[in-house]
Amino acid sequence: xxxxxxxxxxxxxxxxxxxxxxxxxxxxxxxxxxxxxxxxxxxxxxxxxxxxxxxxxxxxxxxxxxxxxxxxxxxxxxxxxxxxxxxxxxxxxxxxxx
Amino acid sequence: xxxxxxxxxxxxxxxxxxxxxxxxxxxxxxxxxxxxxxxxxxxxxxxxxxxxxxxxxxxxxxxxxxxxxxxxxxxxxxxxxxxxxxxxxxxxxxxxxxxxxxxxxxxxxxxxxxxxxxxxxxxxxxxxxxxxxxxxxxxxxxxxxxxxxxxxxxxxxxxxxxxxxxxxxxxxxxxxxxxxxxxxxxxxxxxxxxxxxxxxxxxxxxxxxxxxxxxxxxxxxxxxxxxxxxxxxxxxxxxxxxxxxxxxxxxxxxxxxxxxxxxxxxxxxxxxxxxxxxxxxxxxxxxxxxxxxxxxxxxxxxxxxxxxxxxxxxxxxxxxxxxxxxxxxxxxxxxxxxxxxxxxxxxxxxxxxxxxxxxxxxxxxxxxxxxxxxxxxxxxxxxxxxxxxxxxxxxxxxxxxxxxxxxxxxxxxxxxxxxxxxxxxxxxxxxxxxxxxxxxxxxxxxxxxxxxxxxxxxxxxxxxxxxxxxxxxxxxxxxxxxxxxxxxxxxxxxxxxxxxxxxxxxxxxxxxxxxxxxxxxxxxxxxxxxxxxxxxxxxxxxxxxxxxxxxxxxxxxxxxxxxxxxxxxxxxxxxxxxxxxxxxxxxxxxxxxxxxxxxxxxxxxxxxxxxxxxxxxxxxxxxxxxxxxxxxxxxxxxxxxxxxxxxxxxxxxxxxxxxxxxxxxxxxxxxxxxxxxxxxxxxxxxxxxxxxxxxxxxxxxxxxxxxxxxxxxxxxxxxxxxxxxxxxxxxxxxxxxxxxxxxxxxxxxxxxxxxxxxxxxxxxxxxxxxxxxxxxxxxxxxxxxxxxxxxxxxxxxxxxxxxxxxxxxxxxxxxxxxxxxxxxxxxxxxxxxxxxxxxxxxxxxxxxxxxxxxxxxxxxxxxxxxxxxxxxxxxxxxxxxxxxxxxxxx
Numbered sequence: 001x002x003x004x005x006x007x008x009x010x011x012x013x014x015x016x017x018x019x020x021x022x023x024x025x026x027x028x029x030x031x032x033x034x035x036x037x038x039x040x041x042x043x044x045x046x047x048x049x050x051x052x053x054x055x056x057x058x059x060x061x062x063x064x065x066x067x068x069x070x071x072x073x074x075x076x077x078x079x080x081x082x083x084x085x086x087x088x089x090x091x092x093x094x095x096x097x098x
Numbered sequence: 099x100x101x102x103x104x105x106x107x108x109x110x111x112x113x114x115x116x117x118x119x120x121x122x123x124x125x126x127x128x129x130x131x132x133x134x135x136x137x138x139x140x141x142x143x144x145x146x147x148x149x150x151x152x153x154x155x156x157x158x159x160x161x162x163x164x165x166x167x168x169x170x171x172x173x174x175x176x177x178x179x180x181x182x183x184x185x186x187x188x189x190x191x192x193x194x195x196x197x198x199x200x201x202x203x204x205x206x207x208x209x210x211x212x213x214x215x216x217x218x219x220x221x222x223x224x225x226x227x228x229x230x231x232x233x234x235x236x237x238x239x240x241x242x243x244x245x246x247x248x249x250x251x252x253x254x255x256x257x258x259x260x261x262x263x264x265x266x267x268x269x270x271x272x273x274x275x276x277x278x279x280x281x282x283x284x285x286x287x288x289x290x291x292x293x294x295x296x297x298x299x300x301x302x303x304x305x306x307x308x309x310x311x312x313x314x315x316x317x318x319x320x321x322x323x324x325x326x327x328x329x330x331x332x333x334x335x336x337x338x339x340x341x342x343x344x345x346x347x348x349x350x351x352x353x354x355x356x357x358x359x360x361x362x363x364x365x366x367x368x369x370x371x372x373x374x375x376x377x378x379x380x381x382x383x384x385x386x387x388x389x390x391x392x393x394x395x396x397x398x399x400x401x402x403x404x405x406x407x408x409x410x411x412x413x414x415x416x417x418x419x420x421x422x423x424x425x426x427x428x429x430x431x432x433x434x435x436x437x438x439x440x441x442x443x444x445x446x447x448x449x450x451x452x453x454x455x456x457x458x459x460x461x462x463x464x465x466x467x468x469x470x471x472x473x474x475x476x477x478x479x480x481x482x483x484x485x486x487x488x489x490x491x492x493x494x495x496x497x498x499x500x501x502x503x504x505x506x507x508x509x510x511x512x513x514x515x516x517x518x519x520x521x522x523x524x525x526x527x528x529x530x531x532x533x534x535x536x537x538x539x540x541x542x543x544x545x546x547x548x549x550x551x552x553x554x555x556x557x558x559x560x561x562x563x564x565x566x567x568x569x570x571x572x573x574x575x576x577x578x579x580x581x582x583x584x585x586x587x588x589x590x591x592x593x594x595x596x597x598x599x600x601x602x603x604x605x606x607x608x609x610x611x612x613x614x615x616x617x618x619x620x621x622x623x624x625x626x627x628x629x630x631x632x633x634x635x636x637x638x639x640x641x642x643x644x645x646x647x648x649x650x651x652x653x654x655x656x657x658x659x660x661x662x663x664x665x666x667x668x669x670x671x672x673x674x675x676x677x678x679x680x681x682x683x684x685x686x687x688x689x690x691x692x693x694x695x696x697x698x699x700x701x702x703x704x705x706x707x708x709x710x711x712x713x714x715x716x717x718x719x720x721x722x723x724x725x726x727x728x729x730x731x732x733x734x735x736x737x738x739x740x741x742x743x744x745x746x747x748x749x750x751x752x753x754x755x756x757x758x759x760x761x762x763x764x765x766x767x768x769x770x771x772x773x774x775x776x777x778x779x780x781x782x783x784x785x786x787x788x789x790x791x792x793x794x795x796x797x798x799x800x801x802x803x804x805x806x807x808x809x810x811x812x813x814x815x816x817x818x819x820x821x822x823x824x825x826x827x828x829x830x831x832x833x834x835x836x837x838x839x840x841x842x843x844x845x846x847x848x849x850x851x852x853x854x855x856x857x858x859x860x861x862x863x864x865x866x867x868x869x870x871x872x873x874x875x876x877x878x879x880x881x882x883x884x885x886x887x888x889x890x891x892x893x894x895x896x897x898x899x900x901x902x903x904x905x906x907x908x909x910x911x912x913x914x915x916x917x918x919x920x921x922x923x924x925x926x927x928x929x930x931x932x933x934x935x936x937x938x939x940x941x942x943x944x945x946x947x948x949x950x951x952x953x954x955x956x957x958x959x960x961x962x963x964x965x966x967x968x969x970x971x972x973x974x975x976x977x978x979x980x981x982x983x984x985x986x987x988x
Contacts (some may be wrong), residue, residue, distance in 0.1 A: 040510045071582050079588055083596045087606070090589035094610055098585045 007034065010049040011058040023065035024048075028097035046066075053092045060089055060095065126986075133681045138934060191557045280357045281470040314710035534848035537871035538841075566924040567949020581957075586610075594618055603631045619644040626652050633660035638980075639667040646703075648676045655683045666695050667979045672727075679711035693719040696759035698979035700726035702753070709737040716744050728779070730751060733757050735764040742771040750774050751979055755806075756782035757838035760792045768833055774980045789815040795824045803982045804830040808858075811836060818843035821848025829982065831858035834884075837861055841868035848875040854878055855905075860886040866916075870894035877902035884910035886936075896921035901927035912938035912960060926951045937961045 007024045008015045019079075025031040033048055050058060060081070067079045081089060160409070192424060287618040323624070450887040553899075591612075593600065594617040603611060615632060618624040624647060632640050633656060640660075641940045653676040668686075670677065684694065693699075701707065707715075707730050716722065722745055727733060738760065741749065749772050753759060767777070775798055780786050791813060802825045805814060813836050821828070828851040833839060839862050847854065854876060869891060873880075882901055885891050905927045922943065925930060932953065937943060938960035948961060 020117060035127060043433075061585065066587075068582055079583075081592050083592060085598060086596070087600065088590050090593065090610060091606060093589055094587035094607065095149045 001039070003087050005048065008045075008047040010047060010053050010063065011053055011055040013055050015055045015058070016047075017058060017062050019065060023069055024064070025098055026065045028066045029063075030096065048093075050051060053095075054088070057085065057092050059087060059090050061092060061098070063095075103630045127308075157305055167744045169812055178315040180583050182970050183518065227830065253356075258731050427854075521844055532845075532849040533875040534871055537848075537874045538845070538867060541867035545602075566920040566927065568923060568946055568952075590614060590617055592617075594621060594623060595621055596630050600626075600628070600631060602634075604635070612641045615641055616643050622647075625657055630656045630659065631819055633657060636661040638664050638938065641667065641669040643669070643671050643674040645670050645676055648673070650676050650678070650681055653677070654681060654684055662686075662693055662696075664695065665693060667698045668693075668696060669700040669726075670696075671700055673701055673725075674703045674705035677701065677704045678706040679714075680707055682711050682714050687718045690717050691720060694721065697720055697725040698722075698751075700724075702728035702755075704730045705732065708732045709734055709740065712737045713740045716740060721748060724777070725749060726751075726753040727757060728753050728755035729757070731756070731758045734759045735761060735768065738765040738768040741769040746771040747773050750983060751777035751804075752776070753779040755779050755782055755808075756784065758784070760784065762786045766790060766793060769794055772798060774801055776801050777804040778802065779806040780810060781806060783810075785812075786810035787812045788814055788817045792820045795820050799824040801827070804856075806830075806832040807836065808834040809836075811838070814838045815840055815842045815846070819846045822846035825851060826853075828854055830854070832856075832858040833862060834858050834886075835859040835862075837863055839863070841865055842869045848872045852876060853879055856882040858882075858884040858886075859888055860884060862888060864888055864890065865893040866890045866894045868900035873898035873902050877906075879905060881905050882908040884936075886910045886938075887912060887913040889914070890916065892916040893918075896925050900924045903929050905931055908934045910936040912936050912940065914940065916943055918928070918942065919944055919950075922947045923951050926953045929953075930955075934957045934959070 003041060005021045007016050007021055007025065007030070009019060009030075011017070021034070024034070032045075053061070064079065067077070070077070250790065319611055368412070439634075490938055548666070593614055595613075597618055606614075611632060615628070617626070618628060619642060622640070626648075629642070629648070629652075632642070638661065642648075642864055653673075698721060699722055701714075701715075704727070707727075709732070710729075712730075712733060716789060725741070725745075738754075739751075752775060760783050762780065762783050769778075770793075786807065791807075799821065805821065805828065806827065807817075815838075818833070818839060819842075820829075823846070831847070831851070831854060833843070844864055845868070848871070857880060867889065869885065873895065877898060883893070883903070883906060891911065893916075896917060899909075909925070909929070917940065919942075920936075922935075923946075926935065926947075930953070933955055934954050935958045937958060940961065948958065
């Protein structure tokens with residue numbers, strides 16, 4: 001993947017997830033961070049940190065991003081969520097506006 | 099610089115092509131226009147022909163951005179619609195006798211603003227009267243409108259000619275009228291002239307139309323005077339040249355006087371004008387159908403006249419309009435010349451000044467017919483001034499007669515722009531002046547006209563014709579983002595399935611709690627466990643949509659764990675089972691003021707709650723702003739008294755649906771004590787009658803934002819009238835099942851409640867035209883509209899919806915069987931914000947619409963079998979406790 005169209009999402013524990021920009025843009029919050037003209041550090045470096053989202057949750061979120069793109073392109077499958085993750089995942093999703 | 103004056107063109111043979119200023123509005127046939135665009139001024143303007151023309155222009159209007167008129171009709175049919183253009187009257191132009199109308203046209207993609215200016219008769223010495231002078235004014239404000247007009251109608255061309263005439267409205271208010279006038283003027287003139295000579299009268303201006311200074315000129319050809327101003331001058335010259343050219347044909351036509359302002363603007367507009375020339379092809383004159391010859395009077399900016407009445411920008415262009423149809427111009431312009439560069443384009447900019455003539459709107463319609471006649475007369479020579487004078491007199495008389503009919507402006511123009519006319523609103527039941535009535539009139543006239551003439555109009559006037567073709571296949575339609583399940587939704591559904599496994603809802607925001615709670619209630623999975631999770635700790639908001647599973651003991655037990663001191667919102671709907679009076683003492687009404695910050699309380703379905711219990715409740719929640727007592731069937735009017743006494747100054751929302759023991763007239767005194775009531779729901783209450791509404795609304799209706807009168811079947815139009823007059827801030831209105839209402843109600847609402855966002859009709863007997871007219875006047879802010887079972891809804895409504903409902907996101911057209919696939923397709927493709935469309939009972943809908951519409955966001959329910967529970971309106975979980983104000987506002 002080229003450097004230009006990826007972003008790095010960093011979890012609370014410091015894990016870094018490198019994903020496509022399109023995938024990250026599924027989240028309205030991330031989209032705003034990356035595209036707003038405010039000169040955010042995120043825009044410049046292409047890195048977004050989430051100090052309150054844990055690694056497992058963030059990983060699941062990245063999976064959701066790709067699932068979303070896949071759904072939009074026509075291939076519509078089921079997205080399984082482990083119940084124990086669900087509550088936190090829901091709150092993270094609420095925060096990320098996704 | 100010298101002001102070029104148009105002068106009379108010599109008799110046909112000899113005269114050079116007179117300044118056949120093409121009326122702006124008169125877009126020659128496409129073939130012509132391009133040619134005309136290129137036409138150049140051949141010879142120096144005749145000038146000096148008529149000093150009067152100089153004096154004519156009195157209204158200096160600057161034209162910042164002249165807009166080219168649409169050359170429009172390929173067929174050369176003049177469309178009267180251009181009146182609309184004229185409707186944008188320049189605000190400033192209050193000249194003494196002049197009225198300025200601004201008309202913008204799109205011509206070859208250029209917009210020319212044409213302003214009609216009324217000329218003082220005395221000033222124009224031409225002929226017997228004033229030359230109609232059109233003025234080009236660049237009113238910024240007008241532009242937008244013009245554009246709209248131009249774009250909308252694409253009329254352009256035709257409209258221009260006749261429309262250009264408009265001008266002058268007697269007052270700004272009458273802008274629209276002006277357009278009409280223009281259009282009509284020519285019409286008349288055509289009629290008058292049947293015989294032969296064509297008075298140049300600027301059709302529009304009616305009386306003022308000065309027979310082109312052509313006194314004495316047989317054919318009354320006008321010479322275009324162009325101010326010698328630098329840039330403008332140049333162009334003008336070209337124009338004048340036209341006049342000069344007058345090869346022959348001109349003779350036939352009236353003389354066009356074109357006075358171009360030397361202004362830069364003028365220049366600009368001049369350019370536009372020039373470009374929008376009428377096509378030079380003489381042969382195409384017939385097609386051109388210039389309804390009026392437009393005289394463009396360009397005045398030197400130094401002209402005293404220009405000073406000022408309008409005070410608007412610097413230059414102004416005056417155009418005098420000739421009645422002669424385009425043909426004349428074209429003929430003249432094209433005269434013998436190959437170059438035809440009749441800058442008939444100028445004609446486009448020609449604004450005829452209107453005086454008091456206000457042709458009746460119907461005349462507009464007739465204009466077209468007249469246009470045809472004009473063509474026939476094409477080759478007629480104009481008579482000499484003497485005849486013209488007679489004509490002018492006649493026109494003046496006609497104008498005088500008709501002026502009174504035009505107390506109101508023509509609504510048609512208004513339809514295009516959303517500018518409400520400044521008309522005095524007479525609150526008479528029979529007569530609703532204002533945008534609504536004008537819109538209605540247009541509809542009706544349009545319908546008649548349609549029937550008479552079978553024109554191929556599209557748009558409002560053609561109810562039977564909705565142009566829409568399916569544009570895409572269902573599979574091609576892009577999958578809307580809204581249809582992809584969001585992660586939040588997915589999580590919620592998983593949680594709902596496994597609610598018993600949830601251990602704690604701590605740190606879950608309220609909005610998510612509400613969503614989860616609603617999901618559980620809907621799927622009947624709500625139980626004590628989750629209830630306790632919700633009330634654990636010190637919650638701020640607890641919402642349960644359905645407490646029918648909850649028993650008294652469970653409720654008491656669970657609720658006792660709750661620290662209610664922070665509770666701001668409590669919703670316990672369908673709590674009849676668990677909330678009798680005696681429970682309150684241990685739960686909600688433990689002590690006085692135990693719910694200090696409770697703002698919103700909903701106890702709908704509390705069928706065991708009596709007046710006493712309510713009293714206790716109210717004493718423990720003194721800050722209550724919203725109280726929902728729907729279906730509390732034991733409550734009587736004394737409970738409302740209690741409410742009024744303790745909460746009269748704070749209560750904003752009161753829901754009394756189906757409180758069967760409450761009598762509206764008995765609670766009237768109590769209701770009048772509420773000082774800030776914003777939301778009032780009254781369905782199912784006994785005795786909600788006109789009298790009640792009148793008294794309550796006049797007493798306390800000013801703050802009302804939401805009024806729900808479902809099923810209060812005794813109400814009639816007079817109630818709606820009172821509501822419309824008093825509740826100007828009304829945002830939501832529900833008139834479901836009020837079958838006594840007639841179209842007058844819509845009229846009142848259109849004139850009175852301008853900010854309505856949610857409107858629910860069902861089973862009312864409104865007509866298609868009335869609804870369409872209402873949408874035209876008030877449709878812009880509508881967000882939700884229900885026309886369920888309004889049987890007469892048809893194409894008119896569809897067209898109005900498509901045009902004016904940009905913000906609509908929810909539409910209910912169930913049981914409207916007169917709507918075709920095409921109508922629905924038009925609606926869905928044009929209302930880009932539409933998210934939900936209900937079509938229950940519309941058996942006439944086929945896949946042509948369902949698969950062919952190109953709006954990916956809209957969800958259509960009711961036609962195919964789809965789950966609908968989640969589409970039922972649910973309160974927005976993120977919304978605050980109060981619908982229309984924030985808690986902090988006291």
